[in-house]
Amino acid sequence: MGFGKAVYKSSLMVCISFSASKVGNQTEMLLRRLWTLRRRYCSGPLLLLGVAVCLFYQTLMTARSRFKGNPLAVDESNKSIMTASAAEVSDEVLLNDPVKLISVLEDLERKRDIKGCTQNRSRRVMRAVVLTGQHSATDTEVQLYRWVLEQRGYEVSLSRYAETSAALKYKNGGSNWNVLVCLTGSEKSCLRRVFFSHLHPHQKVNIIPGLVEAFSDVGGLCHFQTDSRLAGLALPISPTACGLDRTEHGVVPIEAQGDWGSAVPTLNSSRSPGLVAMVNVYVLVTSVTPLTVFLHHSGLVRTNESTNSHTTQLKSFFLLHLGPGASNKALGHVKEVIGQVLRAAALTNEEPNSKHRCLLCFQLMTFTLQFSGSIMPIIVKAEIDLHFEGLREQGFDRQITKELILEDALLFLLPAHNGLGHPKSPLDMKTEQRCFLRQYGGCEGTYGLCLTEDQTLLLIQFLCQLRTPGPFELLYPTASPERSSTQDILSQAFTTTKESGSRLRLSVLLDKVCFYYSKQGYRSDDAETQTEQDKNQHFPGNREHCVDPHLKQLYTDPPLILSPPFNPSVKEYHAEVAFDVVTLRLRPEPINSACHIHLDEHRGPREANYPVGLGNSKINILVTDESDNTEPVVMTIYILHMYRESRPSLPMFGDHVMCGFVQDCGLVVQPDQPCGLEPYFGPQSIGNTQAPTQPCMSGDVLGRWVVPCLSCADNRTCDWREVAWQPDGCYHPFLDLPLLQECMRDKKVMFIGDSTNRGMMYFLMERVNSSLEDWGKAHDSLVYHNVNQGHTHVSYSYYPQFWLEKNHRPTFQRALEQLIQSSRPLENSHRTVLVAGGVQWLSANHLRILKEVLEREELQNIMVVVKSLGMGFHLPVDGIHSLSPRGVQELYKENKNIITTAKQYGYEVIDTLILTMGRYKEFLQGRCACHFHEVEKLSFSKAPLHRKMKILQHFQEPGTETSGIKTGFSDQPTLQDQDKWAGSNSSTYHVRGAVNQVYSHILLSRLCMSDIKN
Incomplete structure (x- = not known):
């Protein structure tokens, strides 16, 4: 009887085992009933009969499947008979032997990559959809996603929201895409349109609801x-x-943390x-x-x-x-x-x-x-x-840091395409993944690991990520075999019967994989290794070669809209910025970390703040190889052309009011004085027809800028093309060309100072000659004999020579003496003029030295014009000294001291600080933000007709009027000069800059005051 029971149990277990293979669910239920009733009603022969029925049913179902030609059924029957080698590797063995476990997982991964269930591999395209939300298509973050996805073999499409995306218009968000990226502002649209519970196994989204x-x-x-x-x-x-x-x-x-x-x-x-x-x-x-x-x-x-x-x-x-x-x-x-x-x-x-x-x-x-x-x-x-x-x-820093981490995450999540031919289409990937999961899901396909299809896919993904080198390291699950008390409490509180079985088994497998790799030290030292690599780049012997000399991205603050949009292979870009943008922070990022970036020159900075002057400017970005001990080798040059717009103007067609200002509220120089626009009731105000009749007796007469506006409360309603300098109670006379040429006849004019002083000199030369045919950015001495048809002599000496070491720089006394000697013979009268000054180097002590030198050279009776200080160095620019707001206010006090000292010595003074502080944003090219002039080249003989006509339409440069009278010297040539230049084969130059024209005009009026009186 005992032997019969043993046979009975053994036979019945075989039948149940077959039933468990999903071949006969009804037979399984029948035999379970027989099992419960075996002691009451079932004899030995009856039980044997039941086993025979079970075997017969098995054979019948197998034959039926083969007859219908179902390959999957054939495959199921084959898989039901496990090979001897697979049977030996049971789940218990794998869990207890991590080496065999890793080998099995790698085998599964290899089969997933190699084995495909479809033979059609000709049209494979992986698609990615990027929803930009509040970002524009030109944002660097959008460009980063596009660049990385395309590098990984994806075809990228951009849409603002999910509702406007063609790829997501189908039911439940569609399946014709692989990766969906929802950027800031599009998350709600993603959650509305995409049904995350219906996504296919091949689809990735950057949101976990x-x-x-x-x-x-x-x-x-x-x-x-x-x-x-x-x-x-x-x-x-x-x-x-x-x-x-x-x-x-x-x-x-x-103290605010509370109980927690x-x-x-x-x-x-x-x-x-x-x-x-x-x-x-x-x-x-x-x-x-x-x-x-x-x-x-x-x-x-x-x-x-x-x-x-x-x-x-x-x-x-x-x-x-x-x-x-x-x-x-x-x-x-x-x-x-x-x-x-x-x-x-x-x-x-x-x-x-x-x-x-x-x-x-x-x-x-x-x-x-x-x-x-x-x-x-x-x-x-x-x-x-x-x-x-x-x-x-x-x-700036936020965007760069964010995009570096985003790039690391994308490279970590999206392995490079390693297949031959074209990338796989979503349909192909979906079919192959389903086929793979059918073959390697369940208990037999995974060598007894008994994982579902989804769990098999997750396990292989985790294995790939764990072995992917880079800046990401595992945080959870922990590699430690010990479990914290919190983890135990969580497991007990949330474990249900549905979490038992394969889900718990998968968690155990993850822990085993983590523990195995932690013992092997895999990727544990990535951060330290990367740090050492970064350190080693500072030593020439360890530097790598710049193998890919291209930029990955060009970061700017504020963000620029580049034309064309940034592309590593494009080397030249243009961008426009508004008038109020006065600085630009620039940081190019190379594709290859071994490449070095320098701005403007071989040893220039990698990242810098640039002042953005009005009009055109250019920044060169050099990608260099510094692997050797020699000078950096320039591999690639990118060029960024900038154009900063002029102050926006609103033309006056109807009623308007006159507004005046001395200083801008954006940079207050005199804290005890008002800033910004105020109603002006002077000579140029509406209804006041009385213009000043008295010429100004000095060049430092106080005044203000006046401009017509619809309202003085809003500077956007002003016509800034008509802005003019209005001295208080007088005017600076304007000389027409014949009178000016006669005034300057037989005079020698010497200039000593920096580039702002040089700008006044070139304005004088152009004004007297009615053209400027010779120009140079000299930082030494210049002598001109061809001014006023050779009747006026002009010389110039640059001071201070800041690029030299302090102990090698010529002193002010030495520079002045050299200028005098190069200009001799000189007459000790007002026919000899000395113009001294610059941005912010001049002091009362320099005036004392100047007086002593002139007396020693017996030139004490010449006319000396002091150009006072000017605005500049007020922007936070890398590589040069920048003034704080308090420093700018101290500058005003120093300027007053200079003016007082100059008048004590009997010198003429032009107060350029009062003229520039209200229009400090209108600087032109130059890192000091102190240049209010620029010399540009005009070549009319080669200019097309439409260019000539356009120039004729612009006679007067905005903002060059004084006392309501046009200066007569335009930012563009006059009609008479245009005709003359158009017939010439030589190129000419023009000094542009509204503010420079105003104080240069004041200089001319002071030089010719005696002629004006006569």
């Missing part, structure tokens, strides 16, 4: 914290971590390293069920010793502040804290009953951690996406 919901703000709490199953669990996160209200820089004071702060374990105060810092860490969640998270090696840190945050590598930061031992523990605690919180959030939002879910969706997140004298941090802020609050330069 469950995490977005888990970390949303619900009444001041994170949504996942409202789950009752977390009651009593002390998670290391602030209850308000997802709220909108924050203290400055996101800092939560220790006491739940965070701290070290003994006597042994605490005393780290006090706020650290932003950036994580990439690649799966929620099971949870897989990776940590970027860069973070945003701010200690209690600094006011702004800066980016750095986390390991380097902890090593610097904590030392070798505690730094590893601190980084481990960072991973543990974030892992616990993400695990809790994932468990509260997972849907175990969901048959379809987004397998390959990913989510970037930012966690702000606070260290308060302990190496165990607490999370004070948790945010979806990347955030960089606290950076010194929010716009």
Whole structure:
């Protein structure tokens, strides 16, 4: 009887085993009933009969499948008989032998890459959709996604929102795409249009809806914290971590932490390293069920010793502040804290009953951690996406840092296409993946691992990511075999019967894989290795060659709209900026980190602030190879042409008022005086027909700029083409050409000063000659004998020669003496003129030296004109000294002292500071932002007819009037001069710049005042 029972059980188990192979569900149910009734009603022969029926049914179903020619059924029958080698490798063996486990996974991965179920591989196109949202197509972030996706073999299409995308117009968002990127402003559109539960296995989206919901703000709490199953669990996160209200820089004071702060374990105060810092860490969640998270090696840190945050590598930061031992523990605690919180959030939002879910969706997140004298941090802020609050330069540094992390994430998630021919289409990939999952899903196809199709895909993805080199390292699951008490509590609180079986088995497999790779040291030293590589680049012997001398991106602040749009292969770009944009920060990024970037010259900076003058300017970007000890070798040159618009004007067609201003509110020079536009009731005001009748007796008479406007409360309603300088109670006479030429006859004019002084000289030469045929940017001495048909002598000496070492620079006395000697013979009368001055180098002491030299040279009776200080060096430009607002105000006081000293010596003075401080934004080219003139080349003989006609239409340059009388000297040539130049084969030059023309006109009126009186 015992033997019969044994036979009975053995036979019945065989039948049930066959039933478990999904061949006969009804037979299985029948035999289960027989099993329960075997002792009451079933004898031995009856049981044997049941076994025979089971075997017969098996044979019948197999034959039926073969008769119909179903290859999958044939494959099922073949797989039901496992090979001897596969049978030996059971799931227990794999779980206990990590080496065999990794070998099995690699075999599965290899078969997934090689084996395909379709033979049609001719038209394979991987498609990516980027929804730009609030970004424009020219934004660097959009360009980054496009560039990386195209490099990875994707065909990229851009749309503003999901509703306007052709690829997403089909039901549930469509399946004819592989990657969907939803940028800022398009997230809600994505969530409305795309049904994440219906996505196909080949589709990736940069949003995980469950995490977005888990970390949303619900009444001041994170949504996942409202789950009752977390009651009593002390998670290391602030209850308000997802709220909108924050203290400055996101800092939560220790006294405001409440009960949750006491739940965070701290070290003994006597042994605490005393780290006090706020650290932003950036994580990439690649799966929620099971949870897989990776940590970027860069973070945003701010200690209690600094006011702004800066980016750095986390390991380097902890090593610097904590030392070798505690730094590893601190980084481990960072991973543990974030892992616990993400695990809790994932468990509260997972849907175990969901048959379809987004397998390959990913989510970037930012966690702000606070260290308060302990190496165990607490999370004070948790945010979806990347955030960089606290950076010194929010716009520029934030965008560059964000895009570097975004690029790392994309390269990490999207492996390079390694197949032959064209990339795979979504249909091909979908078919091949389904075929692969059918073959290698379940219990037999995975050598007894018993994983579902989705779990097999996730496991292989995790294996690929774990082996992908780069700046991301594993955060969760942890490689440590030990489980924290928090993890145990979470597992007990959220484990259900539905989580048993394959899901638990998959979690165990992930842990085994992590533990195996941690023991092997795989990718553990990536950050240190990268750091060493960066350090080694500073030593010539270790430098790599610049093999790809191209730019990856051109970052600017403010962002520029480049024409054409940036492309690494395009070397020349144009961009326009508005009048109010006075500085541009530029940082080019090379494709190859071994290449070096220099701006404008071989040893120029890699990143710099540039002043943007009115009109045209150009910036050269040099990509160099510095692998050798010699000079940098220029491999590629990119050129950026800039055009800054003039101040916008509103033409006056009807009623208007006259407004005046002395200083701009954007840069207040005299704090005790009003700034900006004010109603003007002087000679040029509406209804006042009395013009000043008295010529000004000096060049430093106070005055103001006047301009017609619709309203003095809004400078956008003004016609800035008609702006004019109005001295108080007088006017500066304008001399027509014959009188000016007669005035300057037999005079010798000497100029000593910087380029602003030189600009006045060239204006004088052009005005007297009615053209300028000789010009040069000299930084030494110049002598001109061809002015006024040879009747006027002009000489110039550049001072100070700032490019020389201080001990090699000629003194002011020496430079003045050399100028005098080169200009002799000189007459000790007003027919000899000396114009001295510049931007900000002149002082009262220089005037004392000038007086002594003239007396020693017996030239004390010549006419001396002092050009006072001017605006400049007020912008934060790299490489030169910049004045603070307080420094600009001190400049005004120094200018008054210079004017007073000059008048004491009997010298003429032109106050250029009062003329430039109200229009300080109207500088032209030059890093000092002090040049209010520019010499441009005019070649009329080669100009086309339409160009000549356009020039004829612009007689007067905006803003060159004085006392309501046009200066008569235009930014463009007059009709008479145009005809003369058009018939000449020689090129001529023109001095442009409205402000320079005004104070140069004042100079001429002072030089010819005696002729005007006569």
